[in-house]
Amino acid sequence: MPVTINDLSRKLGLSRSTVSKALNDRGDVSLVTKRRVRQAAKALGYQPSAAARNLRRQRTDKIGLVLNYPFYRVSDFLAELIPGMATAAEASAYNLILYTSLAGNAQRVKSLCRSRELDGIVIAWPQALGETVALSRLLAEEEMPHIFLPRRLPRADLSYVATDHESGARMLTEHLLQLGHRRIGFVRLPEVYETDADRHAGYAKALKAAGIAYADELVLAADSSAADYGERSFTAFMRLDEPPTAILFFTDPMAIRALSHARERNIRVPQQLSIAGYDGILPSGVTVPSLTTVRQPAAHIGKLAVESLLALIADGSREARQHILPVELIARGSTALVPGLAS
Amino acid sequence: MPVTINDLSRKLGLSRSTVSKALNDRGDVSLVTKRRVRQAAKALGYQPSAAARNLRRQRTDKIGLVLNYPFYRVSDFLAELIPGMATAAEASAYNLILYTSLAGNAQRVKSLCRSRELDGIVIAWPQALGETVALSRLLAEEEMPHIFLPRRLPRADLSYVATDHESGARMLTEHLLQLGHRRIGFVRLPEVYETDADRHAGYAKALKAAGIAYADELVLAADSSAADYGERSFTAFMRLDEPPTAILFFTDPMAIRALSHARERNIRVPQQLSIAGYDGILPSGVTVPSLTTVRQPAAHIGKLAVESLLALIADGSREARQHILPVELIARGSTALVPGLAS
DNA sequence: CAACTTTACGAAATCGATTTCGATTCTGTC
DNA sequence: GACAGAATCGAAATCGATTTCGTAAAGTTG
Known part of the structure; x- marks a missing residue:
């Protein structure tokens, strides 16, 4: 059994609240106590449960990448894009989850949103503009921040990263x-x-x-x-x-x-x-x-897409973010x- | 606000327990009730919260892929391997999370295990045998099912998928x-x-x-x-x-x-x-x-690795799984x- | 020194599901 | 018609964290 916050609080003779606040560096815990708590946490190898934390905070620190199979054709692009996105996400303490069998199925995307296991989604599947707009509306209704890749979209209200x-x-x-x-x-x-x-x-x-x-x-x-x-x-x-x-x-x-x-x-x-x-x-x-x-610049596209998405998440998705990156001859x-x- | 199981139970005049059991197809709910619950769930677009479910069930239905940067060199391999793994995972109702900045850092892998956000891990980073063995021991101590990729390992107790x-x-x-x-x-x-x-x-x-x-x-x-x-x-x-x-x-x-x-x-x-x-x-x-x-056969390697890992998870990691796939001239x-x- | 503010901590609610266990109703049998 | 057993359902505990709010102690002020 892994060590929980209860174990920690019991061992320290402190309440769970205080332990939690100490670990999250809140203001209403004394410096001495913070130090004690942190040392104990380190000694016991305590790591908060992701599930409990997600449930309480209503966020998961994870973003999704919805890929479409045809993309396999441009394997170089993918091989740069995907790790580039994952690395950018990790730099901001997020993680990247891959979805390869969702593309084209709006209903399953909706279910994914409702399970609230993602804070945002990158959509990378080629489709006609009408479908993109419809999908964006669906995601907006679910209050799911999202960004499209890697195409320029002729609408001011859609977020995307594209190349010129x-x-x-x-x-x-x-x-x-x-x-x-x-x-x-x-x-x-x-x-x-x-x-x-x-x-x-x-x-x-x-x-x-x-x-x-x-x-x-x-x-x-x-x-x-x-x-x-x-x-x-x-x-x-x-x-x-x-x-x-x-x-x-x-x-x-x-x-x-x-x-x-x-x-x-x-x-x-x-x-x-x-x-x-x-x-x-x-x-x-x-x-x-x-x-x-x-x-x-596939890796750069991925990095920028992730950073834009994280900005949208932080923003409460206020306004669309659009980037057009230069290509290289x-x-x-x-x-x-x-x-x-x-x- | 998304619809929760409480909303459903209130609307149906049933307890949360019954709703949950109906949706999970347990035996002690009548067929009539099951049907009612399912129809209502569909109508309201109810989807259980992943976090709550993970917390209670102590599993996440997610597996991790820990990648190393040098692998970028073999981009074709990656471009096939990663989507192959994701697709195989999804076929079994799992998802794949990528980790690109963890390789070589056993301490961070340990933290990852303790946060219990994964049911299993695929390790794909090249290292000397000694380090692999040490890492495997660490993962075993954390009770984290794991499998190595894509090298043959001269030890009967390590799980891997390799090519011949x-x-x-x-x-x-x-x-x-x-x-x-x-x-x-x-x-x-x-x-x-x-x-x-x-x-x-x-x-x-x-x-x-x-x-x-x-x-x-x-x-x-x-x-x-x-x-x-x-x-x-x-x-x-x-x-x-x-x-x-x-x-x-x-x-x-x-x-x-x-x-x-x-x-x-x-x-x-x-x-x-x-x-x-x-x-x-x-x-x-x-x-x-x-x-x-x-x-x-990169896609096949990925598929087999995922399937082996899922078998290890189901098994309670009883015995190592080793696969050596033929290559193609x-x-x-x-x-x-x-x-x-x-x- | 009374009154007030600040500091430090804990009790309890909460997030949204699952699961255990107990209670009730229904069925069937003699 | 009484009783055992099956069929249904719900109350409450639980998973492990965070957050709100209350309270006691310590510090400050005039």
């Missing part, structure tokens, strides 16, 4: 423009979330700023999110009368597939064609040539000067 | 032997844990079974765990009078570094030299040539017939 995909796409495009490219292919994703629109906007704005006309035939939308659209879009681009000299792929896996497809067709990258990806997953660093891409070997300009 | 690195190394070696290689280099790690000894044993046994003498000059021990030992050992091997025709690297990052080093020196892989790695991280699939390696483009035999 528009500027990411813009940086990539400008990078290629500086290398002399004028015909730049762009591959979008079919699932039209904000990320796609953002990246596309970044691409379009960079072109416009450079005074280059937007060409419809240079923008393809994948009909599936599978990596093999990398090859298919590649082929489609090459069939154009005037093919692009550089291609931006929406995801690294697509770009990597395109790389090997180019190799098979004896198209040299980057000498004849520049290729870039997006996300900065680990494999992008070891392809030949290594892939130019954009990387999200990683210029590597798969992009180079446009063929005509090469020395 | 001996057979992994053996499979790799035999794969090369079948391709006609007779001089096979092997790069060990300096931190001498069981994994290293196991893999080395697998290598040695495969050679012996094939009737090939073990050559000391073909086995190098890295003086650091850094990936750049991939290049250094590569260079050392190539300086031998009779260099190996194939090299087994202890980790994928080393092997990948060796691949690009070979490319720079115009040594064609696999035509002139075969190279293999270990761990099956994602990047190994996209190198040119793609890397022959061995993959650990992934033969890819970096290994081929020995040069002399090539057609």
